[in-house]
Amino acid sequence: MSKRxxxxxxxxxxLALYTGLSLAHDPKEHKAESPDCAALKEMDxxxxxxxxxxxxxxxxxxQDEQHADDRDNRDEHTIADSHHSDEDSSAHESH
Amino acid sequence: xxxxxxxxxxxxxxxxxVGGFIYSGAYQIGADVPHTTPVSWVLEILRERSIExxxxxxxxxxxxxxxxxxxxxxxxxxxxxxxxxxxxxxxxDMSVGLYPAPPDLTTHDEEEEHGETQAAARQFxxxxxxxxxxxxxxxxxxxxxQRIWAMVAFLQKLPELSELQYQILTARGEDDSGHAH
Numbered sequence: 688m689s690k691r692x693x694x695x696x697x698x699x700x701x702l703a704l705y706t707g708l709s710l711a712h713d714p715k716e717h718k719a720e721s722p723d724c725a726a727l728k729e730m731d732x733x734x735x736x737x738x739x740x741x742x743x744x745x746x747x748x749x750q751d752e753q754h755a756d757d758r759d760n761r762d763e764h765t766i767a768d769s770h771h772s773d774e775d776s777s778a779h780e781s782h
Numbered sequence: 783x784x785x786x787x788x789x790x791x792x793x794x795x796x797x798x799x800v801g802g803f804i805y806s807g808a809y810q811i812g813a814d815v816p817h818t819t820p821v822s823w824v825l826e827i828l829r830e831r832s833i834e835x836x837x838x839x840x841x842x843x844x845x846x847x848x849x850x851x852x853x854x855x856x857x858x859x860x861x862x863x864x865x866x867x868x869x870x871x872x873x874x875d876m877s878v879g880l881y882p883a884p885p886d887l888t889t890h891d892e893e894e895e896h897g898e899t900q901a902a903a904r905q906f907x908x909x910x911x912x913x914x915x916x917x918x919x920x921x922x923x924x925x926x927x928q929r930i931w932a933m934v935a936f937l938q939k940l941p942e943l944s945e946l947q948y949q950i951l952t953a954r955g956e957d958d959s960g961h962a963h
Contacts, residue, residue, distance in 0.1 A: 722951075741848075741947055
């Protein structure tokens with residue numbers, strides 16, 4: 688029975704690997720998931736038209752991305768702080 | 783009467799000849815062999831006239847809108863760029879292998895060819911309904927009109943976009959799952 692399960696697992700793994708390889712034959716097919724806002728920061732936007740829909744859309748996208756990053760950082764800090772306070776309280780209790 | 787009989791016989795022979803040729807399987811249907819010039823001509827006229835007729839009364843909304851670009855960019859990247867390419871890319875497996883070859887929308891300016899409003903209406907119709915036997919699917923059954931207009935808005939700007947602009951506009955942000963439009 689366990690041999691059958693192992694065979695099934697091995698088969699699934701090989702199929703997944705084959706599918707992944709066949710879909711990933713050209714690295715260019717893989718798109719970056721996050722907008723490259725660092726490059727936008729390096730651009731001289733003073734000469735560009737702020738009312739141009741393309742520029743407005745880019746600025747909006749990077750602003751949203753920045754907000755998402757800030758929120759993630761805040762969440763990480765909150766989790767880290769709660770871990771610290773848990774450790775502190777358990778340390779106090781043991782003393 | 784003699785001429786009419788001759789004409790009828792000629793038409794009958796022609797219909798039988800064309801029918802026999804179609805049924806014989808002698809025509810090369812592989813996508814790696816181009817159509818003969820007469821077949822290309824007939825199919826192109828059929829396609830262009832049909833799209834022109836179907837799209838002529840479609841009212842085009844205001845498309846010069848950054849929100850539409852943000853909504854349409856990621857969809858274009860995921861649904862269209864494999865065939866219709868993106869800035870900095872001149873070919874893909876699909877653009878090389880499909881017949882007829884899909885237009886490179888990073889350089890192909892429909893506005894120049896058909897005028898701004900008509901170009902947008904044509905693109906909307908093509909995205910929504912697809913084109914038979916070209917590899918262009920109909921996205922209408924799975925995407926609402928608002929989402930298709932967003933892609934059309936993005937297409938209007940695509941020929942002017944740099945690689946960086948394209949990357950930023952088409953990347954899905956962390957909050958953008960691609961289904962909330």
